[in-house]
Amino acid sequence: MTADLGMPVPASPGAVRVERVVTSGVFELDGGSWEVDNNVWLVGDDHEVLVVDAAHDAEAILAAVGDRRVVAIVCTHGHNDHVNAVGDLVAATGATASLHPADRVLWDQSQAEPPGGELADGMPFTVGDVELTVIHTPGHAPGACCLHAPALGVLLSGDTLFKGGPGATGRSYSDFPTIIDSIRTRLLGLPPETVVLTGHGDPTTIGAEAPHLQEWVARGH
Incomplete structure (x- = not known):
């Protein structure tokens, strides 16, 4: 289903906008499994759309996409x-799914086919008249990335930065000092009004999170 972002993301009729689809399923790693709700973000206008994180339910994502072309x-x-809805989404749209190559070790645990493209730090994506730039932010996972869209004033942070702190680092292929370094050096220098659209849960802003960095370091998560 689509949902109100709950944050002031600029939009006007026909302009590039951000939409959220919340899907539910199971996260599995290191022999454990947890029921989770995921945010799938759609960045696009009336004609084309970029999908960020194809989670759990391809039908729900496709319903939100509608008749728009999926650019990536x-x-x-x-x-x-x-990534567990990627295969169905690629089959339905013909779009290319891209992942940072450092995360193939995780991708290959659940996906039979390789991703069609590779993300790299500084890589641009364009949808409508808006450019989004890949920011490599390892820590939660070795190839974890965010997408920054300055024209929209948003950062799509995946599981790197949340309302209340960094993404989890207690499982395989994650590292707490690394995610803290990524957040400190790659994200907290963005404009404080930047809206952070997270992989799970509610949005926040860079300005709301930045003052708490040392608290996170002190608590260790």
Whole structure:
């Protein structure tokens, strides 16, 4: 289903806008499984759309896409709950799904086919008249990436930065000092009013999170 972002993301009729589809399923890693709700973000106008994280339910994502052309599917990282609808979405739309190559170790745990494209730091994606830039932010996963769209004032953060702190680093292929370094050096220098659209849960802003960095370091998660 689509949902109100709950944050002031600029939009006008026909302009590039951000939409959220919330899907539910199971996250599996290291022999454990957890029921989760995921945010799937659609960035686009009335004619084309970029899908960020194809999670759980391809039919729900396709319903939100409608008759728009999918220009690309960006996978912020390779955990199964962020990529388990990729195959069906690629088959239905013909779009290319891209993942940072450092996350193939996670992708290959749940996906039989390789991703069609590779993300790289600084790589641009264009939808409508808006450019989004890939920011490599390892820590939650080695190939974790965010997408920054300055024209919209948004950062699509995947599982790197949440309302209240960094993404989890207690499982395989994650590292707490690395995610703290990624957030400190790659994200907290963005304009404080930047809306952070997260992989799970509610949006936040860079300005709301930046003052708490040392608290996160002190608590260790």
